[in-house]
Amino acid sequence: MAMTSIDDSSAAPSGKTLEAFSEAAGIRPRDALGKLPRYAAGKPPLTVEGLESFKLSSNENPLPPLPAVLEAIAAETSINRYPDPMTTALRAELAAHLGVPATDIVTGAGSLGALNQILATFAGQNDFGAPDEVVYAWRSFEAYPISVGLAGAVGVQVPVRADGTHDLEAMAAAVTERTRVVMLCTPNNPTGPILTHDDVVGFLGQVPDDVVVVIDEAYQEFVRRPDAVNGLGLYRSHPNVIVLRTFSKAHGLAGLRVGYSVAQQSLTEHLRVSAVPFAVSQIAEHAAVTSLRHIGEVEARVQSIVDERTRVVAGLHELGWTVPEAEGNFVWLALGEHTQDFAAQAGEQALSVRAFGSEGVRVSIGEEAANTRFLELCAGYPHRP
Template identity: 65%
Template structure:
């Protein structure tokens, strides 16, 4: 606004700007296209029953003692954190045997994904939105962060058994595609991609398309031909790997994760990454947990044993339960998902219903898992629906 718009004694209120003025403040048009994120709800108390939250894929065993001690020892709450989580990146570099420059910290793996989208998608030079290809149903936050970045999401339906349809995803790539996302194990349906599947896929994706491998649950994967995402990152400059301390490490409340990619990508991610994103408390806990991998691994094995036990019981009772490689199970109940969630709520179990698709149930404490098995045995009509 130039100074000649008003006289020396004229109040600012008298100034007239040379542009039309709307009656209200309006947000970006992209916000009107955002679905709401539905976080897992806490359980509803029921008389005589201990309530259990099985709706958010949290680790019921919590963090290892060393991480809890590291949190308690932080006495610098009045100081800013390390700008780029240097201590955590150094610890990860040693643990993974990668350069620290290939690591970018974020607020959970979702924060790290947001950095990738901020750096590589938006609108093209012609004003049209870029495209991001991913499987669906998959992580509920994907359409939110993609559309917030100003891009168009291209959802490729998963197969009947909840797996990524990789040939169809390749077919969905166009000249407008900037990012392809693979969620493995897929949340909420459960199956994991094999190394051969992903290696063959990445080999034919155009080099100018970023392939994001979201491995939030990678510690829980078992079976043959497990994905070695680090080998693919080392071979392909367009591959970025996402990991988090929220799940296996039990640090969900602290919001700390990271991306791993060659510097061809990370130099752009550092440009958009907000400084001080990872708190001092979160960084200290993550470093301590990383140094306690044996204890973390033991807790993971306990949850895997529970996961396999519960799935086997449900399969024996006639339920359809896809391959489960995370710390959760998927019940493909379709339109009956809400009925199951209500029945679980009566039993003081909070589960995550996806209307029209199914129900995701996190693996919790043994008592919670036993109650889930009993609940399913008492719902034969829903078992048939699955």
């Protein structure tokens, strides 16, 4: 019998929306969905007559991929075929670049995809139906509570300190017999500071060996502090450590969704079971491999963004603004009750920034002209953190 497509607008009985129809039919989503926050992606900038618009709301690399990467993307024609499910070429290239065995690398659709695979593997509901616990700092990456909840686990949020750093002592104290995963974000998104290597070593000494510790290093390439945590070094010495990395930021491949985790084989053998098949397309894989083969050019571009970050932070300090240490490709403005007002004024200047409720504003380091306009806005803004 022939199958016919169904238009969503006419799938429900006359006079009812599809959502109302599903509710009337007794269809309900999982209870967990109603308890989860909604992910709010950075909005595009408003169009303001006479001004060039700039998006500073998503921590994107303002520079396009390298010319060689764009050529590799254009040359990929085997889209009618499934990609290599093991991303063999990319893992081999990463292994040589990082100095780790290829078997220790598991790829995913961005670092978030790789994280979801970790949570699906190690945190959820135990055999007695009680949810596992996942400990992480807050505020941190806003996808954490969503991913944890969807995995069936319960998030245990430990407030960051006033300077935007992780409170590792409080996080260690929050670990219980139900804790299965701890997530450390360094540099912390959206506040900016890093975790030091010595502090994380001390923290690992307080965490049971059967608890997975994820070191999320999405912005690692932008870090310049010499005492910053060395995630790869810790994964080699601690079998419960998993390092998260991405090609979205430094390599400028956010739209292609390429990320990966690095862990010892005692963990990767389980991660491969939960890994989403074909999560990294052949276009994404070839782009990432090409970018790694031109790593010198990538690093030069990253340094140009770091130089702009230095200029922005120095400019804010000259204006009398207090901002946390910035080691990613963004700065954090703890504006409190003035958060939404500042974001609105930025919008009037054709700048989109990322406002977080009544906590603060994260501003990505963008093009030089965008950063200059941002500083000009701050110069005239009366409510300085």
